[in-house]
Amino acid sequence: MRTCVKTYRENKKPGMKVTGSEAVLLSLLEEGVDTLFGYPGGAIMPFYDALHLNDGCFNHVLTRHEQGAIHAAQGYARVTHKTGVVITTSGPGATNILTGLADAYLDSTPLVCFTGQVVGNLIGSDAFQETDILTISMAVTKWNARVNRVEELPELIAKAFFIARSGRPGPVLIDLPKDVMMSKMAFTYTQVQSLRTYEPKMEPDPDLVAKAAQWLNNAQKPMILFGQGVVLAKAEEELRQLVEQSGSPAAATLLGLSALPASHPLYKGMLGMHGNYAPNMKTGEADLILAIGMRFDDRVTGTVSTYLKQARIIHVDIDPTELNKNKEVDLQIEADAKAFMQRIIPMIQPADRTAWSDSFTPLYEEEFNQVIKQDISPRSGKIKMGEVIRKLSAGVGEKAILVTDVGQHQMKAARYFPLDRPRTLVTSGGLGTMGFGLPAAIGAQVGCPDSTVVAIVGDGGIQMTIQELITIAQEGIPVKVVVLSNGYLGMVRQWQELFFESRYASTTLLNPDFVKLSEACGVPADRVEKREELDEKIHKLFHTPGNFLLEVVVEKEENVFPMVPPGAAVTEMILK
Amino acid sequence: MKKEYLVTTLAQDRVGLLSRVAMVFSRRGINIERLTLAESAMKGIASISMVIHTDGRTARQIVKQIEKQVEVLQAFAAERPGINQHMEKDLQMVTY
Numbered sequence A: 001m002r003t004c005v006k007t008y009r010e011n012k013k014p015g016m017k018v019t020g021s022e023a024v025l026l027s028l029l030e031e032g033v034d035t036l037f038g039y040p041g042g043a044i045m046p047f048y049d050a051l052h053l054n055d056g057c058f059n060h061v062l063t064r065h066e067q068g069a070i071h072a073a074q075g076y077a078r079v080t081h082k083t084g085v086v087i088t089t090s091g092p093g094a095t096n097i098l099t100g101l102a103d104a105y106l107d108s109t110p111l112v113c114f115t116g117q118v119v120g121n122l123i124g125s126d127a128f129q130e131t132d133i134l135t136i137s138m139a140v141t142k143w144n145a146r147v148n149r150v151e152e153l154p155e156l157i158a159k160a161f162f163i164a165r166s167g168r169p170g171p172v173l174i175d176l177p178k179d180v181m182m183s184k185m186a187f188t189y190t191q192v193q194s195l196r197t198y199e200p201k202m203e204p205d206p207d208l209v210a211k212a213a214q215w216l217n218n219a220q221k222p223m224i225l226f227g228q229g230v231v232l233a234k235a236e237e238e239l240r241q242l243v244e245q246s247g248s249p250a251a252a253t254l255l256g257l258s259a260l261p262a263s264h265p266l267y268k269g270m271l272g273m274h275g276n277y278a279p280n281m282k283t284g285e286a287d288l289i290l291a292i293g294m295r296f297d298d299r300v301t302g303t304v305s306t307y308l309k310q311a312r313i314i315h316v317d318i319d320p321t322e323l324n325k326n327k328e329v330d331l332q333i334e335a336d337a338k339a340f341m342q343r344i345i346p347m348i349q350p351a352d353r354t355a356w357s358d359s360f361t362p363l364y365e366e367e368f369n370q371v372i373k374q375d376i377s378p379r380s381g382k383i384k385m386g387e388v389i390r391k392l393s394a395g396v397g398e399k400a401i402l403v404t405d406v407g408q409h410q411m412k413a414a415r416y417f418p419l420d421r422p423r424t425l426v427t428s429g430g431l432g433t434m435g436f437g438l439p440a441a442i443g444a445q446v447g448c449p450d451s452t453v454v455a456i457v458g459d460g461g462i463q464m465t466i467q468e469l470i471t472i473a474q475e476g477i478p479v480k481v482v483v484l485s486n487g488y489l490g491m492v493r494q495w496q497e498l499f500f501e502s503r504y505a506s507t508t509l510l511n512p513d514f515v516k517l518s519e520a521c522g523v524p525a526d527r528v529e530k531r532e533e534l535d536e537k538i539h540k541l542f543h544t545p546g547n548f549l550l551e552v553v554v555e556k557e558e559n560v561f562p563m564v565p566p567g568a569a570v571t572e573m574i575l576k
Numbered sequence B: 001m002k003k004e005y006l007v008t009t010l011a012q013d014r015v016g017l018l019s020r021v022a023m024v025f026s027r028r029g030i031n032i033e034r035l036t037l038a039e040s041a042m043k044g045i046a047s048i049s050m051v052i053h054t055d056g057r058t059a060r061q062i063v064k065q066i067e068k069q070v071e072v073l074q075a076f077a078a079e080r081p082g083i084n085q086h087m088e089k090d091l092q093m094v095t096y
């Protein structure tokens, strides 16, 4: 009885008598979960006790902060297509995951988070470590629920997993009162496959697909804009076919990166504020825009009123609230990205749009000459972020996963680390959460143990979750951490320089000695300041077995260009 | 232009339903001027109707965002047809 997981695995008898905590474990087993990220405390102790008694059945990663646990679960979910699972205690444990919930909600990451709760008869009394996490998390969860009676546990967990992973994925929270975990029940589990009030529409309306195909076939200058919806639908192959069949140039949102190989001739780069010049400018010339699995975020559209004015727009998304939300479009198609592309591909007449596609090249060259060249191969001055990122991408080898934090280094990484394999970028897009990178890299590495996970983080952001270096050491997680130290909250400093007359209000950083700090945590580390030593140090980063932290001291006041200035149209993008 | 809308939601009743629906309005700073909540003719399905002031585009988005809540079966918004006290009464009746 004590090792319920083993017993259950062996004879899977429905109605097996277990405690609530054990029922949680068995439910996780039924959902195929083998990895948990969490942090214990009073209210969740019965669960941890059951986990301990079933030692070896689950891999539990103990982070050093609950925010670390949830970001790790996000990293894990994003590289594996699985649902990330988080365990925390009540009160502060629960509130510490809010940033991660908000991040996962905006970036459509499937998570199921279990929070401990005080015993049922104390709820509402301001008991020790009681917080109303259901109300607090309501705005940042796709769904949440408290388990009031132990008998409801399997059903609510099954529902939680179904909601988290289906439709537009997102975070779900289950609140577990302590007494429920300690009560006994007869365990039977059935996975949820549908809910009466929640039926994500996967299949597109055939008439709309036919119309979309006709518009695309007739277009002279079509452009495909794709987002993470393609990745979440595992539709990378369909995207490649659609792009090739139609000969349409294609461009990615930040979270869409890696859905089409960066080396593909029809891939024209990243959209948005710090994206590439050609695809942004060309959105002002295209006659047809086919937007798939993206949501016209304001960082992508610039000023919406002038965006895509001249084009017919088709918008495909699984989340109907995104259709006509930010951008009014000509054809709205509610569907899964994969289902949509599978239907439309056979209707696309092969077309040669070489002239249109080639017309992106001069703009690329302009960007190359004015920005990229200086960024990735500067001859003098301090080390630049761009050259570090290029060297990292060249040195990392085949199986790279790129994880970033938020700031200038994030944009430089998105620009200069070409991604050719699907699902190889983990970054905080919608929420822009500093502190995301280091813990997310832990989760990505746990999810893909054979990959080389490179976390590119800023000197500001790493200090928000730097305690996770100890997690990396304790778990022996072989991530490669690269801190790009500019001594500033660089992205904010850039805006101060450009839009606040260089008044650097509270953006100058005194940094700890990252090398000593990392070594004190048990993660070997080194620092590089001179260009001549960069190659050797990057070689050391990748060839030291296990984890490693490399601090690269970079140019202090470098800016990220090109840029769509706030309030401007994307076609007013500036190169310097 | 802001107009008066009657937003009606049909949803599986459970703890927290009203908060989840109300959240869609409060997030946008829209005041709920009148509200009724009752079980609909279908057992277990609640009908919530709310009167708000907003523009048409926002009203349409609100309806979609309410429908996005897992428990919600359907939501719709009706614009107030005319400045007429009786009409408003009739409109509220529609939901039962």
Ligand SMILES: Cc1ncc(C[n+]2csc(CCOP(=O)(O)OP(=O)(O)O)c2C)c(N)n1
Pocket: A405, A406, A407, A408, A409, A410, A432, A433, A434, A435, A457, A458, A459, A460, A461, A462, A484, A486, A488, A489, A490, A491, A492
């Ligand atoms: C939690 C959080 N707080 C504040 C911000 C605002 N912010 C965006 S970028 C940035 C600077 C990041 O500095 P650093 O980590 O050093 O990266 P850099 O831009 O210098 O590469 C700040 C403060 C944020 N995105 N997230």
Ligand SMILES: [Mg+2]
Pocket: A458, A459, A460, A484, A485, A486, A487, A488, A489, A490
């Ligand atoms: Mg910095």
